[in-house]
Amino acid sequence: MKDTIPSQLLEKWKRVPDKPGVYIMKDAGGNVIYVGKALNLKKRTASYFNRSGQTDPKTIAMVGRISQFETIVTDSEKEALILESNLIKQYRPRYNVILKDGKRYPSICINIQDAYPFVSIVRKIENNGSAYFGPFSSSPAVGQTIKIINKTFRLRKCRTQNPKRKRPCLYYQMNECLAPCCFEVPPETYYKIVEEVMLFLNGRTPNLMKQLKTEMSQLSDLQQYEQAAMIRDKLFSLQKTLEKQIIVSNDFQDRDVIALAEGEEFSIITLMIVRGGFLLGTSHYEISETMATPEEKIEIFLKQYYENNHFIPNEILISESMESTTMMEGILKERKGSKVSILEPRRGPKAGLLKMAFVNSEKELQERMAARTSRTELLLRLQKKLGMERFPKRIECFDNSNIGGESPVAGMVVFQNGIPDKSSYRKYKIRSVEGADDYASMNEVLQRRFQDQENKLPNPDLLIVDGGKGQLSIATYVLQQLKLENEFSVIGIAKKNPLTGETQDKIYQPGRGNPVNLSQDQDLLFLIQQVRDEAHRFAISFHRKQRATKLVRSEIDDIPGIGPKRKKQLLQHFKSIKRIRAADISEIIALPGMDEKTARSLLQHLQKT
Numbered sequence: 021m022k023d024t025i026p027s028q029l030l031e032k033w034k035r036v037p038d039k040p041g042v043y044i045m046k047d048a049g050g051n052v053i054y055v056g057k058a059l060n061l062k063k064r065t066a067s068y069f070n071r072s073g074q075t076d077p078k079t080i081a082m083v084g085r086i087s088q089f090e091t092i093v094t095d096s097e098k099e100a101l102i103l104e105s106n107l108i109k110q111y112r113p114r115y116n117v118i119l120k121d122g123k124r125y126p127s128i129c130i131n132i133q134d135a136y137p138f139v140s141i142v143r144k145i146e147n148n149g150s151a152y153f154g155p156f157s158s159s160p161a162v163g164q165t166i167k168i169i170n171k172t173f174r175l176r177k178c179r180t181q182n183p184k185r186k187r188p189c190l191y192y193q194m195n196e197c198l199a200p201c202c203f204e205v206p207p208e209t210y211y212k213i214v215e216e217v218m219l220f221l222n223g224r225t226p227n228l229m230k231q232l233k234t235e236m237s238q239l240s241d242l243q244q245y246e247q248a249a250m251i252r253d254k255l256f257s258l259q260k261t262l263e264k265q266i267i268v269s270n271d272f273q274d275r276d277v278i279a280l281a282e283g284e285e286f287s288i289i290t291l292m293i294v295r296g297g298f299l300l301g302t303s304h305y306e307i308s309e310t311m312a313t314p315e316e317k318i319e320i321f322l323k324q325y326y327e328n329n330h331f332i333p334n335e336i337l338i339s340e341s342m343e344s345t346t347m348m349e350g351i352l353k354e355r356k357g358s359k360v361s362i363l364e365p366r367r368g369p370k371a372g373l374l375k376m377a378f379v380n381s382e383k384e385l386q387e388r389m390a391a392r393t394s395r396t397e398l399l400l401r402l403q404k405k406l407g408m409e410r411f412p413k414r415i416e417c418f419d420n421s422n423i424g425g426e427s428p429v430a431g432m433v434v435f436q437n438g439i440p441d442k443s444s445y446r447k448y449k450i451r452s453v454e455g456a457d458d459y460a461s462m463n464e465v466l467q468r469r470f471q472d473q474e475n476k477l478p479n480p481d482l483l484i485v486d487g488g489k490g491q492l493s494i495a496t497y498v499l500q501q502l503k504l505e506n507e508f509s510v511i512g513i514a515k516k517n518p519l520t521g522e523t524q525d526k527i528y529q530p531g532r533g534n535p536v537n538l539s540q541d542q543d544l545l546f547l548i549q550q551v552r553d554e555a556h557r558f559a560i561s562f563h564r565k566q567r568a569t570k571l572v573r574s575e576i577d578d579i580p581g582i583g584p585k586r587k588k589q590l591l592q593h594f595k596s597i598k599r600i601r602a603a604d605i606s607e608i609i610a611l612p613g614m615d616e617k618t619a620r621s622l623l624q625h626l627q628k629t
Contacts, residue, residue: 029089036062041093042103045113048087052111057100061091082115098347105323117312117320126162127154128221130214135207136200137214138176139169145330152330153221155303165221172254173217174198175210180593184607195250222331224296226272229255271369272297274333278321279377280314280340281385288388289321290381292373295333302377304384314340322348322362332356337363337374395438402544406529406536408482408509413437416480418469419555420450420461421563428453429566430465431559434480435551444477447562458487459494466498479508486552488514489528496530511536513552525549579625581618589613590622601626 492512
């Protein structure tokens, strides 16, 4: 044993207790590279240094970087698992599996804590007391579901916290809203509809239809034919929806089906959501960590997915066996409040569901691999066409935006391997330039982007500036000043001018008079245009936001009695300065904490401007 553990770690390992807990591995720089849990910390940590017994490539690669480690003792393995999950979220270690694709799938949110809840689409699930449903496989899928809800159930469509209107909107006229913004709607009547929507979203459409049929019959017996007719119409709509859903199990139970397909560069976990025997949707999650075991990938998916406020069914089917199944069932039981079974069926109808999920997972894996190969080939052709020394894995593009020199800003977008990396986007407020000087603005923003060599972002492989030879000259000058002219390639893209007979945008390179000829490579031109257009959209949206903020400040912030909180309250309620100006004083006074003096001062000020 002494020969297998590095000497600097041996003494510390001797003091590790034979108890459950979490171990934290660090490299020479003190960075956390792995967090793990163990029923017996001493045995588990010893296994990392017993090189003769290591076969897992992840472990072999990781152990070579371990310089120090720490342990935290817990009362049970269950507590260790929870602590491990929290530490992984905190440190995001290099050798732990991190589930990445959760944000790409939209979910439906109902703010059930509101007096009159409404339905909205979200991509980030928060622990705020709201009810979440999904995820849905795509934006069109969730959009279609919202459309059904809006036409079938009479929930409000406005999203203000305390809706107040003088007259109801068009949805009320179309009998698609109860208009609590205008009329007194009993909360119990409204919440009954909310419960119906939640039944529908939970896949309980047959149960809901049964309830509605009973209610319709009772109303008909009471000769309340108009209300009975409304329920009849609702039943017709739900019946059409039910006919489009696919029955995948005859026991009509709730379950999630999870299957893993592994590739050389990444893996795909497919989740099939089955509610009441009906398949509601399929989602795919990509795991880029290739050195993790299949068991670890499934386990980390269960931990990260179900701790994110997703509905936990009574039964979860998985394609890979786990040693921690019993412990995971206990954790999910605590979160759900009732028993949860995690199964790995090998035969029968449940095995058929797993096979269906695996086939979809393999299909998604092949499609993504093909898409990556296609993008790689496209970028290789771009590298060759532009004569680049480096493969254009990271592409950055800058664009400026202002109107008459007002609120000048710039935006930087980043494409990684040919697709947008929105987490790397950056916004810049132009500080040193007055008026509409595009060249000076480009000079400032590039200086700010590249001058900090110690704490800066990674250099791009290809830098694109939106503009012709002038903007490209500015970029070249800045890079020369910072001694970066040989670090990466740079190009400028100028829009076509139909007045001069130009038929396509022009691509310029430093030291070259004529634009690059891409007439035979329209797909390469389209890629560059796509990056440029995204930078343009990003910069313009930031500019509009800055102008709107400036407009609001100029009209509200100087009014006595209107501070930041009250300004936020007014804008959340009325949505715009125009609506505040047109509001009746009684509507303003009705806001919490608003007095008549402040309301009159506000209206007098706005009506003068």
